[in-house]
Amino acid sequence: xxxxxxxxxxxxxxxxxxxxxxxxxxxxxxxxxxxxxxxxxxxxxxxxxxxxxxxxxxxxxxxxxxxxxxxxxxxxxxxxxxxxxxxxxxxxxxxxxxxxxxxxxxxxxxxxxxxxxxxxxxxxxxxxxxxxxxxxxxxxxxxxxxxxxxxxxxxxxxxxxxxxxxxxxxxxxxxxxxxxxxxxxxxxxxxxxxxxxxxxxxxxxxxxxxxxxxxxxxxxxxxxxxxxxxxxxxxxxxxxxxxxxxxxxxxxxxxxxxxxxxxxxxxxxxxxxxxxxxxxxxxxxxxxxxxxxxxxxxxxxxxxxxxxxxxxxxxxxxxxxxxxxxxxxxxxxxxxxxxxxxxxxxxxxxxxxxxxxxxxxxxxxxxxxxxxxxxxxxxxxxxxxxxxxxxxxxxxxxxxxxxxxxxxxxxxxxxxxxxxxxxxxxxxxxxxxxxxxxxxxxxxxxxxxxxxxxxxxxxxxxxxxxxxxxxxxxxxxxxxxxxxxxxxxxxxxxxxxxxxx
Numbered sequence: 157x158x159x160x161x162x163x164x165x166x167x168x169x170x171x172x173x174x175x176x177x178x179x180x181x182x183x184x185x186x187x188x189x190x191x192x193x194x195x196x197x198x199x200x201x202x203x204x205x206x207x208x209x210x211x212x213x214x215x216x217x218x219x220x221x222x223x224x225x226x227x228x229x230x231x232x233x234x235x236x237x238x239x240x241x242x243x244x245x246x247x248x249x250x251x252x253x254x255x256x257x258x259x260x261x262x263x264x265x266x267x268x269x270x271x272x273x274x275x276x277x278x279x280x281x282x283x284x285x286x287x288x289x290x291x292x293x294x295x296x297x298x299x300x301x302x303x304x305x306x307x308x309x310x311x312x313x314x315x316x317x318x319x320x321x322x323x324x325x326x327x328x329x330x331x332x333x334x335x336x337x338x339x340x341x342x343x344x345x346x347x348x349x350x351x352x353x354x355x356x357x358x359x360x361x362x363x364x365x366x367x368x369x370x371x372x373x374x375x376x377x378x379x380x381x382x383x384x385x386x387x388x389x390x391x392x393x394x395x396x397x398x399x400x401x402x403x404x405x406x407x408x409x410x411x412x413x414x415x416x417x418x419x420x421x422x423x424x425x426x427x428x429x430x431x432x433x434x435x436x437x438x439x440x441x442x443x444x445x446x447x448x449x450x451x452x453x454x455x456x457x458x459x460x461x462x463x464x465x466x467x468x469x470x471x472x473x474x475x476x477x478x479x480x481x482x483x484x485x486x487x488x489x490x491x492x493x494x495x496x497x498x499x500x501x502x503x504x505x506x507x508x509x510x511x512x513x514x515x516x517x518x519x520x521x522x523x524x525x526x527x528x529x530x531x532x533x534x535x536x537x538x539x540x541x542x543x544x545x546x547x548x549x550x551x552x553x554x555x556x557x558x559x560x561x562x563x564x565x566x567x568x569x570x571x572x573x574x575x576x577x578x579x580x581x582x583x584x585x586x587x588x589x590x591x592x593x594x595x596x597x598x599x600x601x602x603x604x605x606x607x608x609x610x611x612x613x614x615x616x617x618x619x620x621x622x623x624x625x626x627x628x629x630x631x632x633x634x635x636x637x638x639x640x641x642x643x644x645x646x647x648x649x650x651x652x653x654x655x656x657x
Contacts, residue, residue: 218438264405282306471647575623
């Protein structure tokens with residue numbers, strides 16, 4: 157067995173799987189699908205200086221958990237009532253669904269993550285048939301329900317690191333303003349800008365208070381939240397924890413506590429703390445999106461005809477000229493490309509877990525973090541020649557001349573008012589019914605349908621629905637000639653996902 161294999165076996169061997177004691181007939185004939193990760197075993201690898209092995213082990217464990225078709229012995233689904241374990245529609249009318257702990261906004265509706273994240277391949281986006289129906293108010297009324305289409309997960313580690321660095325910049329501006337106001341004895345107004353993105357203005361007073369009324373596109377705590385359509389989740393761990401509970405019906409220990417069966421299915425400890433670490437590392441380690449031009453240049457796809465290539469280049473210029481790039485920023489730069497789970501930023505760590513458990517007591521310690529370099533360590537999409545020499549690391553982020561990571565996301569990690577056409581029937585998180593986080597366009601050529609609820613089957617429809625802050629850019633697109641519109645669409649279609657076998 158290889159060194160990595162031994163490490164993987166170690167982590168699996170230390171794990172304990174809770175069995176559904178009230179399902180003896182099933183237990184007699186079947187085994188749980190999940191092999192759980194143990195946080196202590198992962199920490200032991202880091203303590204021994206085996207940092208690469210810790211990353212690879214966690215990534216592989218996360219991959220297995222992401223793809224496993226969990227069964228009743230794992231605790232998949234929930235006791236919703238009337239014998240139901242899964243539902244595509246929130247069922248506040250069912251006694252079991254109505255008393256789930258914590259309350260569910262949706263589902264459970266799937267046995268694994270790839271049931272929804274599968275287009276054009278695993279970890280990708282989802283069809284409209286995978287749309288999640290949510291009832292955040294637990295009203296039981298379809299008029300108060302909303303839909304969410306599945307986004308792809310590629311490049312996710314870069315998004316969290318951008319959010320961490322941008323948050324640090326904004327917090328530094330706030331701290332400096334407060335210090336200046338106290339020293340000078342009068343109010344100080346400052347512009348809030350991180351990585352070239354404006355988040356409005358902040359006024360600090362000598363008594364330490366703040367006026368946050370002119371902050372734009374971010375919560376008053378100035379934490380950039382890069383995940384969910386509304387920009388409500390700050391970390392991949394938080395994102396996974398929420399999806400595990402709502403969509404899969406498997407409750408992480410850090411959400412409900414040890415030995416707690418919050419969904420009445422007879423199984424507790426459905427996802428371990430180590431599982432959440434492994435899944436966060438796995439999603440963070442997803443390869444970055446690419447372009448068709450990159451693939452053709454490496455000979456991975458046929459050459460792009462000169463006419464099509466010219467159209468893509470014209471479209472890229474046109475995309476910027478009509479104002480789309482104001483929100484869909486082509487690239488943001490990371491100063492430090494090291495992803496860490498848990499984060500090295502206290503703002504992006506749980507304290508405590510939602511269950512009240514202490515992360516340090518549970519082994520989630522920043523001093524024992526699993527780390528990897530976003531510019532060189534991705535395990536997928538490493539292109540080699542016939543001799544096995546590495547030709548390109550298409551999974552990892554490119555670097556600039558200073559070694560900083562270029563995250564070509566075509567987004568700004570900021571919330572925007574998108575107009576009444578996209579307004580939902582409820583304001584789910586209190587930021588506005590028509591306010592959404594800018595959708596990152598990398599991979600957009602492979603991930604129809606579009607928009608938060610998948611209503612747009614084509615990119616032209618998606619642009620048509622833009623309003624509010626995007627109205628001017630939307631109007632500028634439709635003012636173009638048909639040929640120039642085609643160029644912009646050709647450019648967007650060139651933004652691809654890739655997963656090499």
